[in-house]
Amino acid sequence: MIRFATGRLLGGAITIFSVYTLTFLMVIAIPGNPFQQSQHSLPAEVEQALRARYNMDNNWLYFWDFLGDAVTLDFGPSFTYNDWTCNQIIADALPVSMLIGFLAIILAVLIGVPIGVYGAVKRGSWVDSASLGVILLGISIPPFVTGSILLLLFGVTMKVLPIGGWGTVAHLPLPALTLSLPFAAYIARLMRVGMLDDLQNDFIRTAIAKGVSSHLVIWKHAFKVAFLPVLSFLGPACAQAMTGSFVVEKVFGVPGLGQHFVNAALNRDAGLVLSTVLAFSTLLVLFNIAIDLLYTKLDPRISGAAG
């Protein structure tokens, strides 16, 4: 188990390094630099001095410099936000995004799993058709539409929840729900397919022949195997949900990390682009490793191979 975990951590480090390298190449490849973005162009000497200060004339040096600092969790200054370091921006925005994302994933599991299971159990009935319809809607309606509809419904018409902002518990449900729906739909689909497969298995017949109640046959004997595909989806889904969604944050005015992703790229803010990408890929790698470790707990057939 420990060998497995260290192996995966090492692989994760290589992945993160590759992501960093690719992002860096793209950052230096796109035209423009952070100092040309402001309204008033800087005097030539000032720009010269800034470029020298941040190693921007020497990409090779910048590459290793930034990486070296990043390893010690120092992401340097942001080029667009005065007096803010990237550390401060991430420390400010990431917890907000992680909270919303965490709630969204919980909601997605709570919504998606029952829909998928009951769709499979009542295969071919109206319950199944209804669940398939909900799944289709959840996957195909973009979050800015669901977000706006939810805002109109709960914020404007019923006036039970604030229409935007951040700071109280009341600000949480709408963005979390909006963010969760596509994940919920995807989970429901995986769950339904997994369950349909699993219920065909001989060991389900064995369980029934043992006198296990149909409730337990579904939720104990079939569920544990059928949940495995959902589990492997949850790794990347968690990372994606917790690093923030630009759209959801825009619609609800949530000060999360998602908008920094987009704005940093638009502003050619190399430092912030690299640090947000590093934050995202690190989370992704960590969640995937966590899921893999969980997987070996749930499916004994894998732990044997993993040593």
Place this chain on the structure above:
Amino acid sequence: MAAQFMDSSKPQIANEHDLTEDMDVSYRVEQAPLLDICGLTVSIETQDGVITPVEDVALRVARKQTVALVGESGCGKSITAQSILRLLPQPPFRMEKGEIFFARLKDTPAIDLLKTNERTLREVRGGQIAMVFQDPMTSLNPVFRIGEQIVETIELHQGVSGQIARAQAIELLRRVGIAKPEQRVDAYPHELSGGMRQRAMIAMALSCHPKLLIADEPTTALDVTIQRQILDLLRSIQIESNMSLLLITHNLGVVAEIADYVYVMYAGRIVEHGDTTQVLANPMHPYTQGLLRCVPKINEKSGRLDTIPGTVPSPSSFPTGCRFHPRCELTARLAASTASGDGISRDSDRDSRSPSNLEAQPACLRRCALGDETSTAPPLRKLNTDHYVACWESENVTPLGNSASNAGTAG
């Protein structure tokens, strides 16, 4: 799909007492066999219409008796076996007709398992009737330990749990011949060999002292030496624990060794049944004779094994009349003898089984292919107290000679 196992949506019209009102209750209580399947007909709804893979099957298992149900693959043996505990998903399966009486408790009338409510059925499943399936590789849940799966059954039916149930599980594993049961109890199915898994399945089935064990081809998926061990195990357990055993198999060697009584099934119908020694010594259905000829004989050097020409027809295209007649040696012989004997329809010999030509055929051949006024399929006729056969031409069947003595050598 599992919803189909929950019959709760359907109202349960008959309870145990209603069922027996119009029957001789005293008969049912006093001499009723443990299991009594009467006129069971099972159909499947498919996209091309309804097919009936099991038709009018009657089968009895007495207390402490070992009954074998034999036939080729696709004869409806497993469907019959799974009907007993209502394991077939409905739909697509439909229990069209018949009753399956099970003498659950002493001194009370037998209950009809096809009509009983879900709760009673769950008590019977695993508690009074246990089942061992064909493929131990897939019949155990891969994500639960062997012990957990046995303990679950014990907890469901015995009302004990925790360490006591676990101790019982270990004891059961030891009883079915698993070495180091204290360790194996915590093994996952994939950590055991095929034979061990089947032993674990048997341990699970035995855990609640069932009155009847249904073993659905328990040795088919195993290699030959393991088959022998599993069979010996089943036999010794059956004797030790005084239970009845319904063994589904296609291996007549197995039948000869352990069955008291045998039912031969072909294309969804019982074609012959009787005391094992009688049926094997003197098989009176051409199908049974054919099956016996296919058993290799250890004391004879023969080149090729006999086979029955053709294959079992699919339920969507069962022949009319006797379902075996297109493959039947006797029918062919009768056709040949009548054709050469009196010249009738000599030139239509090749088409003699197509209905259009049947009018030109002698009465006996028409009967094989179409039946008589009363029924199309031949009824089971009594040959003697313990031997019944369903063949229109049973008086023309020639005895098979010394097959029975050889069948036993082919376990």
